[in-house]
Amino acid sequence: MxxxxxxxxxxxxxxxxxxxxxxxxxxxxxxxxxxxxxxxxxxxxxxxxxxxxxxxxxxxxxxxxxxxxxxxxxxxxxxxxxxxxxxxxxxxxxxxxxxxxxxxxxxxxxxxxxxxxxxxxxxxxxxxxxVPDGAEPGLAAVLATQFGRGGREVQLSLSRALIALGDAIVPILCAAAADPDPRVRRHAAATERLLRDPDSGFELAVEEAKRAVALGPPGREG
The missing domain is CATH 1.25.10.10 (Leucine-rich Repeat Variant)
Structure with a gap:
């Protein structure tokens, strides 16, 4: 040519x-x-x-x-x-x-x-x-501000992104578990379950998270 x-x-x-x-x-x-x-x-x-x-x-x-x-x-x-x-x-x-x-x-x-x-x-x-090596915790902290945002697809995207950061998200999930907003707690709990059991599926993780948030932490009465 x-x-x-x-x-x-x-x-x-x-x-x-x-x-x-x-x-x-x-x-x-x-x-x-x-x-x-x-x-x-x-x-x-x-x-x-x-x-x-x-x-x-x-x-x-x-x-x-x-x-x-x-x-x-x-x-x-x-x-x-x-x-x-x-x-x-x-x-x-x-x-x-x-x-x-x-x-x-x-x-x-x-x-x-x-x-x-x-x-x-x-x-x-x-x-x-x-994200460069070592910058994962800072990125995870910013992403965590989006917990509870949007519908299923948006929340699943955020969960997948956080899970891709590995161990950097563990303290983030712990902090979100005590957030006063139940939507944040449910989304964080679903992400944590998906992190532990990737094969469980997001829908199941969300349903389990809803039950866990409704019951409150272990040992809580009322």
Missing amino acids: TATEADQNTLRALEGLRSESSSVRLRAAMAIGTSPDPRTVDGLVERCAVEPEFSVREVLTWALTRHPPASTVPKLVDELGSRRAQARSQALHTLSKIADRRAWPAITRELLTDADDEVARSAWRAAVVL
Whole structure:
């Protein structure tokens, strides 16, 4: 393939990312990932922020992981300051897949506690992948502030993120067990049960946690 042909293919792929057809956008993202070209990184990142189809977003992320981190990570980090929730969420998701720990300083408390559930969940997943050795307790402390947040899927995401941090979460769970908010206590108890028995399933852990919180600590009367 000549340089001119390669340039034309790159232009067609970038145009394809803007197509009204999701199948065309999907093929364009696959083509870019198959033959990575640094000139396509901006287009991929921009499309991630607005792409409505989950399957296309996943291929966009894959295409970005096919490029050198030096060309993708800085642009993804820039997206973390976007006002568009999807831009933040998808950038975090892609950073978790690239797994370049140089992105760690960009995973701020603001992102970990973002008001948008999808952004927060993506931040939790990215954080446990990127956290440097020794920083796990600090990350666990921030994540613990989100106990009791949201519905089942959000709570399960937080529990999984915390469990991925290993022993660093033990004191966090102990502290949360005494929280005055029963939602926090239930979520912490469910996380602790899932930590001890990963095969038990989150639903069972939640139901056991509800009973435990309702009964109170051992030896308590009334």
